[in-house]
Amino acid sequence: MKNKVMIFLTVIVGILVVGCNNQDDKAFEVPFDGTMDHVHGLGYAGNDDGLYFASHTGLKIYRDGNWFETSKNFNDYMGFAAVDKGFYSSGHPGTDTNLPNPIGLQRSFNGGKTLEKIDFEGESDFHVMAVGYNSHDVILLNEQKNSKLGVGIYLSEDSGDSWTEVTASGLDGDILSFSIHPSNSEYIAAATNSGVYLSSNKGEYFTLISKRGAVGSAVFFNEENLYFASYDTNPIFEKYKIDNDETEKMNLPELYDDGPVFITQNPKDTKQLAIYTIKGQAYVSSDYSETWEQILFDNGIQ
Known part of the structure; x- marks a missing residue:
């Protein structure tokens, strides 16, 4: 009888712990209905399953048709890269945190509840950075010593933990964004104001892979492909197959004097794509870019 009582109590305690954790999760995320400023990352x-937007005032999350924001840690996430366990970021501290300014390179594996210092706290703010989704290898542009x-x-x-300077021969123009392959860091892509470039070493x-003269605006790797956007007279969205160098046109929603600056794909559902544009519009597609649903309008919720 005593053993049965102990088992019962153990189960009850477990339920209570899970319940408390769920309440904590809900308390950290609250409904969002407003406008987000200065989005610097998407993933x-x-x-x-949430789609995370890294903004000037913390994280905003689109999940199952609903919008949420965090109830604390309103950090200015200037650099942001989603990974399999959470995200890596850089930027400036929110007024509700005691982080140094700038925050250097940080990561979070619990949805942004806490940040773990990697390096460069109080020294650097990395606007242009990317992290391998599975490898956690980091590529970044350091603009100040x-x-x-x-x-x-x-x-x-x-x-x-350690860093190697990259030669980047052949890379031309001002770098706007990086992407690094999820698991094979031989592959790195860069979007610059001179085009989209790919490295396999x-x-x-x-090497330039976009139309010559077009401005590169966004790059994103999955295991097989590099998705990239560029802008000539109109925005262009393309898929580059790593194994055979073939390029395929993808569809975009109707964009007027606008184009994607961030592209991402749901690793659990590769038909699900999302983009964020220069003018603060966000769209999701559940059919591999055949159709798009707008979820953000001039950085606001409708």
Whole structure:
């Protein structure tokens, strides 16, 4: 009888703990109905089905047709990269945190409830950065010298413990964004104001893969493909197949003097794509870009 009582109590305690955790999760995320400023990243972070927007005032999340925001940690996430366990970020602290300014390179594996310092706190703010979704290898542009890195492009293959400067021969123009392959860091892509460039040797040399003269605006890798956007007279959305160098046109919603600056894909459902545009519009597609649903209008919820 005593053993049965102990088992019963153990089960009850477990239920209470799970219940408390669920309440904590709900308390951290609250409904969002407003406008977000300065979106600097987009992605499906961790095992969560939510689409995360990194904004000037913290994280905004679109999940199952509903919008949420965090109830604390209103950090200005200037750099943001979703990974399989959560996200990596850089930027500036929110007024409700005691993080140094700038926050350097940080990561969170619990949806942004807490941030774990990697390096460069109080030194650097990395606007242009990308992280391998599975590898957690980091590629970043360091625009101002700090205690470890000079000005330039750097790659870390150990989640930020050590860094190697990248030669980046052939890469032309001002870098707007990076993407790094989820698991094979030989492949790095860059969008610049001179086009979209691809490297297959860890950034040692880059080759132009977009239309010459078009401005590169967004890059995103999955395991097989590089998705990229560029802008000539109109926005262009394309898929580049890594194994055979073939390029395929993708569909876009109707965009007027606008184009994607962020592209992402749901790793659990590869037909589900999302984009965020220069003018603050966001769209999701559940059929691999055949049709698009607008979910953000001039950075606001409708």
